[in-house]
Each structure stands twice: as C-alpha cells, then as structure tokens.
Amino acid sequence: xxxxxxxxxxxxxxxxxxxxxxxxxxxxxxxxxxxxxxxxxxxxxxxxxxxxxxxxxxxxxxxxxxxxxxxxxxxxxxxxxxxxxxxxxxxxxxxxxxxxxxxxxxxxxxxxxxxxxxxxxxxxxxxxxxxxxxxxxxxxxxxxxxxxxxxxxxxxxxxxxxxxxxxxxxxxxxxxxxxxxxxxxxxxxxxxxxxxxxxxxxxxxxxxxxxxxxxxxxxxxxxxxxxxxxxxxxxxxxxxxxxxxxxxxxxxxxxxxxxxxxxxxxxxxxxxxxxxxxxxxxxxxxxxxxxxxxxxxxxxxxxxxxxxxxxxxxxxxxxxxxxxxxxxxxxxxxxxxxxxxxxxxxxxxxxxxxxxxxxxxxxxxxxxxxxxxxxxxxxxxxxxxxxxxxxxxxxxxxxxxxxxxxxxxxxxxxxxxxxxxxxxxxxxxxxxxxxxxxxxxx
Numbered sequence: 001x002x003x004x005x006x007x008x009x010x011x012x013x014x015x016x017x018x019x020x021x022x023x024x025x026x027x028x029x030x031x032x033x034x035x036x037x038x039x040x041x042x043x044x045x046x047x048x049x050x051x052x053x054x055x056x057x058x059x060x061x062x063x064x065x066x067x068x069x070x071x072x073x074x075x076x077x078x079x080x081x082x083x084x085x086x087x088x089x090x091x092x093x094x095x096x097x098x099x100x101x102x103x104x105x106x107x108x109x110x111x112x113x114x115x116x117x118x119x120x121x122x123x124x125x126x127x128x129x130x131x132x133x134x135x136x137x138x139x140x141x142x143x144x145x146x147x148x149x150x151x152x153x154x155x156x157x158x159x160x161x162x163x164x165x166x167x168x169x170x171x172x173x174x175x176x177x178x179x180x181x182x183x184x185x186x187x188x189x190x191x192x193x194x195x196x197x198x199x200x201x202x203x204x205x206x207x208x209x210x211x212x213x214x215x216x217x218x219x220x221x222x223x224x225x226x227x228x229x230x231x232x233x234x235x236x237x238x239x240x241x242x243x244x245x246x247x248x249x250x251x252x253x254x255x256x257x258x259x260x261x262x263x264x265x266x267x268x269x270x271x272x273x274x275x276x277x278x279x280x281x282x283x284x285x286x287x288x289x290x291x292x293x294x295x296x297x298x299x300x301x302x303x304x305x306x307x308x309x310x311x312x313x314x315x316x317x318x319x320x321x322x323x324x325x326x327x328x329x330x331x332x333x334x335x336x337x338x339x340x341x342x343x344x345x346x347x348x349x350x351x352x353x354x355x356x357x358x359x360x361x362x363x364x365x366x367x368x369x370x371x372x373x374x375x376x377x378x379x380x381x382x383x384x385x386x387x388x389x390x391x392x393x394x395x396x397x398x399x400x401x402x403x404x405x406x407x408x409x410x411x412x413x414x415x416x417x418x419x420x421x422x423x424x425x426x427x428x429x430x431x432x433x434x435x436x437x438x439x440x441x442x
Contacts, residue, residue: 002117003027003423005046005071007037008079009056017050017104024110032056034067041071045419047120048113052102053080053091068094075116079104139175140320142416143313149176149305156303157183162255164240164300165278167307170353173278174238176307180276181234189233192226197242204247206263209254215264227260230273240300241279241286248296255299275300278307310348310355314441317344318408319416320352324359325371333363335371341405342373344441346380404439407432 004026008014011032018028029044031037033056041049049071053064068076068091075097080087091099097116100109139150156163157180165173174193181191199207206216210225227235237243243251254260255275259268277300286292310317318340325333335343348354361379362371406425414420422432 001025001027001423001426002048003029003044003046004113005029005031005037005041005044005049007031007034007049007055007067008052009033009054010052013052013102017109020106020109021113024113026113037067038070046074047423048074048116049076050113051076051078051096053078053087065090065094068096075120077112077116139172139179140323141313141316142319143316145308145313146316149308150179152305153179153183156180156305158185160184160274161302162275162277162300163303163305164283165276165305165307166283167278167280168309168349168351169280170351171307171309172352173280173307174236176305177234177236177238177276177278181236181274184234184274186233186274190230191234191236192230193236193238194226195238197239201244201247204243205250208247208251209260209262211263212265215262219264222262225260225262227254227271227273228269231271233273235273235275237275237277237300239279240277241281241283241292245291245293248293252293252296252299255296310351314344315411315416315436317348317355318411320355321359324356325363328360329363333366333369333371335359336373337409338405339371339373339376341408342376344408345401345404400439403435404441407436407439407441 002025004021006014006018006021006028007030008017009032014030014032018030021028029040029046031040037049037051040046051064051067051071054060055064055067064078064080068078072095076095077098077100078091078096079100079102087099097119098112100112139146139153141147153176163177163180165176167173177193178191181187194207196204206219206223206225208225208227210223210228211219213219213221250260254271258272259270261268283292283297283301287294287297318335321335321340321343325335343355343359350357358376358380359371362375365379366372366375407421410421410424411418414424418432419429422429425432427435
C-alpha cells in the first residue's frame with residue numbers, strides 16, 4: 001500500500017482529506033506543523049508528501065517553501081490558498097512536483113496524486129534496474145555479495161597485479177576476468193582466454209608460447225602462442241588448477257621475468273600481459289598435497305576474488321531468470337510468481353549456468369505464454385511430478401514455503417527493491433531482511 005504524508009495546520013481539512021485519500025486505497029499519515037512533519041517523514045518514509053505552504057508559526061508561503069527541500073527524496077504536492085503564478089514557479093523551483101490551490105477539487109487531487117506516485121514508482125524501478133544492470137563485463141545482480149564483488153573489481157581493475165578468481169563451476173569466473181580487463185588501462189588491448197584443463201598437457205606449452213617450424217612432428221610452420229597474442233592486454237588462465245606441474249614450472253619463469261621461449265626456440269621473447277587465473281579447486285589443499293607448486297601459486301594469487309555461488313545470492317535468482325528468459329524467448333513469455341518462488345527455493349549446484357539452462361529449456365517446452373513450476377521441473381529433471389514430491393510435511397514447513405513465495409513475488413514485482421517489497425508485504429525493511437535471513441533468501 002502506497003503511503004502519503006499530509007501536512008496541513010487545519011485539523012478539519014486534515015481529517016477530511018485523509019479520509020478521502022484512504023478511500024482511494026492509500027495509507028495516510030498527517031502532521032500539523034513543520035516539526036511534526038519532519039518527524040513523521042523520518043519515521044514513516046512516505047511515498048508522497050502533500051504540503052500546505054502556510055504553516056505555523058510564520059504562516060507565510062515563503063516559510064512553507066523552505067520545507068520542500070526537506071522532503072526532496074519523494075514527490076511533493078504543494079497546497080495553498082494563496083495561488084498565483086509566481087508562487088507556483090517558486091514552489092517547483094525548490095523541488096515541488098506539482099501545485100494545487102485550495103479549495104482542492106477531489107478529482108484534480110486524485111489525478112495529481114496518482115501521477116506523482118507513478119513518477120515515484122518509475123524512479124524506483126529505474127534505480128532497481130540500474131543496480132542490477134550488468135556492467136561492461138556482463139556481471140548481473142544487486143545482491144550484497146555481487147555489489148561487493150563489483151566494488152572490488154572497480155578497485156583492483158586499474159592495477160597490474162595478478163588476480164586469482166576462486167569459486168564453484170558455473171558462477172561466472174570468466175565474467176569476473178572480463179570485468180577486471182574492462183576496468184584496467186588495458187581495456188583496449190586483447191583479452192585472451194585459455195582453458196588449462198581442455199588442452200592436452202603435451203600441447204599446452206605450444207598453445208601458450210608458440211612453436212617454431214620443425215620443432216615437433218606436425219609443426220609445419222612457425223606459430224604464435226597465446227601469450228604473444230595477449231601482449232598489451234590480459235591473459236586469462238581458466239581452470240589453472242588442472243595445469244600439469246611440468247607446465248607450471250615453465251609458466252612460472254614467464255610470470256617472474258616476463259620472458260619465454262617458443263617450443264624449439266632458444267631466443268627469449270617478451271610479452272607484456274596481465275595474468276588473471278581461475279579455478280574451482282581448493283588450490284591451498286593442492287599445494288599442501290604437492291600437486292600444485294607453492295611458488296607458482298603465490299605468483300598467481302597477487303590478489304584473490306571469490307565468485308559467489310548462487311546459494312549466497314538467492315535474491316538475484318528471480319531477476320537473473322527473467323533476464324535469461326528475455327534473451328531467449330521469441331514470444332511474450334513470463335515466469336509466474338509460483339515459478340519464481342520455485343526457482344528461489346531450489347539448490348543450484350550448477351549455479352548460474354544451470355539456472356540459465358533450466359529457464360532456456362522451460363521457455364522452449366512451455367506451451368503458452370506463462371512458464372509454470374511444472375515446466376521448470378520438467379526442464380530440470382525430465383519429470384514434471386518432481387515438483388510435488390517436496391511438498392511440506394509439517395505446518396511450519398508449509399508456512400515457511402508460503403512466506404518464501406510471498407517474499408519472492410514481492411521482490412520480483414519491485415525489481416528486488418527491499419524497501420518497496422517490505423511496504424508491499426506490510427513489513428518494515430529490517431523485518432523483511434530478518435525474515436529473508438531466516439528463510440535462506442539472503
């Protein structure tokens with residue numbers, strides 16, 4: 001329910017106007033003077049202020065104008081019996097949204113209030129979309145862990161320090177590497193990625209450093225390696241934990257000295273690259289086991305960033321799913337509130353990659369414009385009955401499931417805006433956050 005603060009020194013007008021606005025479906029708070037208005041505004045955080053300019057103790061329009069900036073966070077509709085063009089312009093100039101003269105016509109008041117609240121809603125939606133908008137690198141999300149990751153990328157990006165990105169498979173470690181590249185002075189240079197686990201060990205050296213003609217069977221001509229191709233830019237070593245120890249030694253020299261030798265060559269070459277590596281494995285455990293060189297590890301881990309699993313950013317699931325659906329659907333499909341709640345409640349061992357695959361498959365399988373939980377369950381497991389097997393067995397579980405669905409629906413409807421979702425649910429923002437923590441939604 002949208003909230004309005006009505007500020008007027010006439011008790012009769014306050015009572016009648018408040019009753020009329022409440023009949024229109026708004027929750028109304030009132031105040032009779034400037035001090036009370038500021039206190040109610042601070043405590044209740046309304047969506048709109050309707051303000052009489054003639055307020056005690058001065059009872060002059062000029063005194064009332066000084067109050068408008070105090071409520072600048074929301075639209076302000078100014079009321080006064082002293083209507084003239086100059087005063088209207090001055091009120092708007094101080095930040096008022098609109099200007100009405102007393103006696104106020106109910107239909108005109110309704111029109112102005114609806115228009116002002118629509119503006120407020122659009123402002124919130126834009127702010128929410130901007131918060132969740134992917135950066136140049138494509139990182140998407142408004143959850144606290146993603147916002148912290150973006151802030152670390154912003155701070156680390158301009159340096160040339162090597163960075164190791166740790167996190168489970170499917171969390172977007174390569175997107176983090178792209179983000180670091182985009183935030184660096186090397187952004188106009190190349191970004192070269194190599195999957196260390198996808199290239200056979202005997203070919204990895206040639207792929208990285210290149211080779212000379214005749215250096216091995218099949219080397220019919222000189223070939224530039226990926227290190228040389230990344231000169232002036234970023235070299236991304238994906239799944240570096242899969243790199244064999246023999247190759248670790250050779251790459252260590254390049255990390256230390258900036259020089260390397262192609263396979264079959266004796267003349268050292270140099271390349272200026274920033275190295276970003278990533279792995280889903282526990283590298284420190286690998287070092288302790290002796291399968292990952294300690295000196296190589298410390299050269300790679302100048303700084304460490306962690307790409308969070310989806311379980312740590314559940315509030316991003318609904319916006320991510322909607323974005324994936326918008327990318328793939330050729331018709332006007334949407335996820336129902338129940339489908340969004342189902343997505344949030346699931347475990348996602350494959351993280352964002354798995355979520356995208358399920359949403360994409362469900363979009364193809366759904367017969368109508370609405371994608372239901374059964375479509376998602378079938379897309380994930382091939383068994384639409386799977387969704388019914390996790391039915392709650394106790395009253396407490398049923399209540400928790402209902403709370404999750406209501407919160408997820410409110411967050412989806414408000415663009416993941418916690419304050420707006422709390423108002424929609426009749427909760428305080430702190431109360432909503434505590435409930436989300438208890439339900440595993442934060």
